[in-house]
Amino acid sequence: MSYAQILANAHKTSTSSGSASSGKTGAGSSADTVTLSDAARAALAEKDFASVTTDARATLDALLAAAQVTSPLKDGAVAVDLGKVDRRELYAMSINSNQKFTVDEQKAAAIELQNRFDHALAGPTAVGRVTGSIKGLYTAALAYFDGMGPEEKATAAYADQRAALEQMLNKIEADPGTLPGAVANDPIDAYMQRLAAGETGGLRDIGSVAADARATLDALYRSSGGTRPDYSDFDSRSIAAVALNSGGRFSAAESRAASAEMRSRSASALLQGLQSAGSSTDPGAFAQNVISLYGAMSPEERAAAGWSDNLYAAAVASYQSASKLGSLLGAATGSTIWSGSASGSADTGSFSLMDYL
Known part of the structure; x- marks a missing residue:
């Protein structure tokens, strides 16, 4: 699961408002309630x-x-x-x-x-x-x-x-x-x-991101009378630019608020990763989720969230330990439930994904 997916799931969980219904009640009749799924509501709202x-x-x-x-x-x-x-x-x-x-x-x-x-x-x-x-x-x-x-x-x-x-x-x-x-x-x-070929990623220059964030904050101040900055609609990289004070464009208060928002988002993403791992039979599932989150973040997002190379190394070590333990448990119990996601691939001799990546 990618960083963006986990954050989206967390946002969906926290903002879900339940089902929509419409009803019509007349004399001597009961209310007829129609419950619409998210997909149905989206279809109704879809523009040509x-x-x-x-x-x-x-x-x-x-x-x-x-x-x-x-x-x-x-x-x-x-x-x-x-x-x-x-x-x-x-x-x-x-x-x-x-x-x-x-x-x-x-x-x-x-x-x-x-x-x-x-x-x-x-x-x-x-x-x-x-x-x-x-x-x-x-x-x-x-x-x-x-x-x-x-x-x-x-x-x-x-x-x-x-x-x-x-x-x-x-x-x-x-x-x-x-x-x-x-x-x-x-x-x-x-x-x-x-x-x-090194042609993936395509991140905008962080200086340009910071300039856009500065302009957006200024517009928010003008519309709200200069209240505390609201980062709820900022993407994570824009928040990181403010938190890191990229280009020296932001005040200490703005950077502190952005740092708090970035760490809150990363904590929510980690919680989603932990909850997702809880329903998995793979003992290394949570470590994989952390690795996925780390891999999907830009260097600026990692720095603003406090995610160091040591965290990544710990997640990799945790996965490797969990996979080894899973293999030992699988061998001891004769069950594949403990074997982890990489079982059956690393020992084939023909698998060369590491070189491929």
Whole structure:
């Protein structure tokens, strides 16, 4: 599970408002209550793609104006913060929906979409380097694909790539030594090639992130009369920029508040990882979750949260100890329930994921 996924789950748990219902009561009749699922409510609220495209144009115009630039690209890199742009809006930009977007705008949106996919795999990649198991990357990729909008899901590329992910998962179940590229159209194989070439991640310069955070804070102060900064809508890297006082742009009070928010978020993520591990039969599950969290965080986020290299090393050692203990327990009891996620892969002799990653 990636850092972003765990934080999203924590946020969903804390903000869930239960089911929505509507009823109508007349004389002599009982109330008829209809309970809607989250998916049903989302479907009711879904906009048509023409409206999404219009909103995408307005969103991008506002970002360009705020950054005082005419193009979202500079020297081939994204120069504005597209991190909070709705995924369907990004997709509309990337395909030049209704011919509303320039070539640079299309490219910037495509880069952001690629970066989001890469980020979703960052945590599972960190786990794979330690455990030798590639399955987590495919599970994360499937979750990412399932979160795409209906327009993306209607494309042939989506159908081909999602089918490849499912085929690979089936192959991995049958043979844990299967490597990416065993089937055509595998997006993990493409990701691995970018990873090997050092072309994944795509983080904006922390100075640019800090400048945006400064502007956002100033706008919040103006709208609220200068009250204590509220970081609830800030992404984690922006909070890290404030906490670390990147560029010397922030007051001591702002940095202290951002540090408290960052540590609170990381604590919530750790709690989610612990709770997730509690339902697993893998003795190294919590250590894997910590490794995934660490791998998905930027260097600035780790520094602001107080996550050192020593923490990562301890998580790796904990996983290795738990896996060894699990193997011993499995041998003693004759049960595979204790064998851990890497069992059946490290001893095959043909598995080369470590070199691959």
